[in-house]
Amino acid sequence: xxxxxxxxxxxxxxxxxxxxxxxxxxxxxxxxxxxxxxxxxxxxxxxxxxxxxxxxxxxxxxxxxxxxxxxxxxxxxxxxxxxxxxxxxxxxxxxxxxxxxxxxxxxxxxxxx
Amino acid sequence: xxxxxxxxxxxxxxxxxxxxxxxxxxxxxxxxxxxxxxxxxxxxxxxxxxxxxxxxxxxxxxxxxxxxxxxxxxxxxxxxxxxxxxxxxxxxxxxxxxxxxxxxxxxxxxxxxxxxxxxxxxxxxxxxxxxxxxxx
Numbered sequence: 001x002x003x004x005x006x007x008x009x010x011x012x013x014x015x016x017x018x019x020x021x022x023x024x025x026x027x028x029x030x031x032x033x034x035x036x037x038x039x040x041x042x043x044x045x046x047x048x049x050x051x052x053x054x055x056x057x058x059x060x061x062x063x064x065x066x067x068x069x070x071x072x073x074x075x076x077x078x079x080x081x082x083x084x085x086x087x088x089x090x091x092x093x094x095x096x097x098x099x100x101x102x103x104x105x106x107x108x109x110x111x112x113x
Numbered sequence: 114x115x116x117x118x119x120x121x122x123x124x125x126x127x128x129x130x131x132x133x134x135x136x137x138x139x140x141x142x143x144x145x146x147x148x149x150x151x152x153x154x155x156x157x158x159x160x161x162x163x164x165x166x167x168x169x170x171x172x173x174x175x176x177x178x179x180x181x182x183x184x185x186x187x188x189x190x191x192x193x194x195x196x197x198x199x200x201x202x203x204x205x206x207x208x209x210x211x212x213x214x215x216x217x218x219x220x221x222x223x224x225x226x227x228x229x230x231x232x233x234x235x236x237x238x239x240x241x242x243x244x245x246x247x248x249x
Contacts, residue, residue: 019129022158023122053129055154056219063215084147091151091226092219 003031011043017050020058032065042074045107049080059092079107120161120171139179140248148227149246155220156194164198189247196240
């Protein structure tokens, strides 16, 4: 898995490529929390178009990001969920707790709204 | 089929890559292959994290058996996982209700949602997890 950050004005977009599982979910969590809690970025967006698989440890990292963003009164947005990732989030019954868009354009236009 | 692994998170990717085509060859639909893959991933993750406390290099054994539907059960796949880690606490099998904003306890829920049977037993110093999925 690879995770890289793009900074646009007051927001950060993380581009994630590869599976998110126990081997690399700590890296996702660390990157998210650094951006939200330490750098206090008001809007963090996760591009999951390149993620074909996510397990409970990956979901847990996203939940940590969502919790931290709520505590910081920041926004935490996901886009580009694969069928498999969406199924797993649905299975967790957490799907509706996240702000999710189909693609980056939608995520950015709603972020500006 | 019998597979031996070490308790290293890096093995998960290879296991996922192997189990899905096996399930497909047995006759499971694509969505059921994804469910089986998720359940096995979560089961191994639980062994690595909880039974072995994140320590690498410990043995995990997996047995995969095709159920032919000849006896009492329907046709399907049986997965047995063996480890010699710590005995789970009884309340760890309760499974936390999903839907709340929390970051733990989802793995067992995913296994139960994905498979038709999930049964843990402790025999001596060995944990045995049996998971079964039937072909629909």
